[in-house]
């Protein structure tokens with residue numbers, strides 16, 4: 001088995017493995033769009049002799065941390081040919097991929113998992129969560145006057161191109177879990193909208209919320225038309241809401257709930273910080289299930305921990321294990337606070353012992369040390385865990401609206 005970065009001539013085999021592993025067929029007219037989404041010099045493949053049997057790769061991202069930003073290799077397109085599964089192909093690709101991310105000087109890697117049991121063994125921990133939300137339109141109403149006095153307008157794809165990237169860039173620096181969205185992602189993921197991605201629905205609609213002409217939030221959605229015994233039963237399938245202010249988010253929910261002929265509104269990636277439960281008359285009418293979102297793999301502990309701020313001043317010695325790769329293992333003194341932080345190797349007695357996987361889970365403040373401690377995943381005295389919770393905590397839950 002050999003793993004290497006691919007070249008153009010490998011692309012047919014690369015796409016074939018993904019089609020077989022994920023179970024889709026890439027139409028000829030979408031082939032170039034698919035290729036353009038990726039960074040070719042970061043795509044890798046595993047070969048059994050001459051046959052390409054495994055795929056993987058990375059995106060070059062900046063990841064917003066609590067109070068800072070960190071370089072991040074976005075693990076992506078992981079697939080192994082069904083004929084070659086469970087022979088260690090993925091394991092070999094992960095070694096190559098994490099080396100490649102580390103060599104580029106990115107202190108962390110991150111991914112969205114197709115299945116939750118796959119990536120813990122490679123040192124990734126669940127770092128963000130999201131809600132799947134379902135609203136029955138007839139049962140949801142808002143309890144107060146709107147938080148804002150702006151209005152919503154619909155943009156075409158061209159209009160959206162001129163507004164959304166700039167708005168996203170205003171939201172991103174304040175939101176732990178957000179990632180840079182390069183032009184290729186905007187074009188090939190957010191604005192490219194082939195019929196086979198529509199699941200029988202309309203083309204993507206872009207709803208923009210503005211106050212005094214200033215763009216403050218947007219949501220994309222599709223409408224699925226349905227009549228049920230003469231009664232309207234349309235469904236709205238919405239993407240994540242991107243809002244600079246609570247008023248913007250609330251206005252976008254009000255807009256979706258207000259569309260006539262709609263029976264249900266589904267939003268598959270709702271921000272855990274959403275204002276929705278607080279602004280509706282009856283929060284029990286919001287059906288929500290929670291899911292793991294983005295997973296984080298810390299590769300360089302001092303660089304990663306120094307790339308965020310901490311809620312209170314404090315000092316902690318962390319003893320980190322890293323059975324898969326070893327590079328994150330060691331004992332590190334973290335001194336941090338609201339103004340910044342330093343982290344360096346030491347030989348002092350540790351306050352907390354944990355695996356790199358759990359460090360990934362606590363990194364963006366999505367999980368507390370105490371809750372992981374209660375589950376037997378982190379070791380430390382109750383005082384040490386509490387200090388770590390106070391330091392690593394943040395006023396916003398991390399959330400990632402970008403699936404890659």
Ligand SMILES: CC(C)(COP(=O)(O)OP(=O)(O)OC[C@H]1O[C@@H](n2cnc3c(N)ncnc32)[C@H](O)[C@@H]1OP(=O)(O)O)[C@@H](O)C(=O)NCCC(=O)NCCS
Nearest residue numbers: 021078079080085086087088089090091112113114115117
């Ligand atoms: C997931 C996938 C890439 C795994 O590839 P693979 O080459 O079979 O994985 P490996 O043989 O290296 O497995 C390494 C370990 O992970 C485990 N593992 C692999 N896939 C798993 C899964 N889906 N669920 C649970 N465990 C899994 C293996 O059992 C093995 O465990 P062990 O070390 O205790 O023996 C492959 O099954 C696949 O292509 N699936 C469909 C596409 C997909 O889901 N890709 C991931 C996108 S995020």
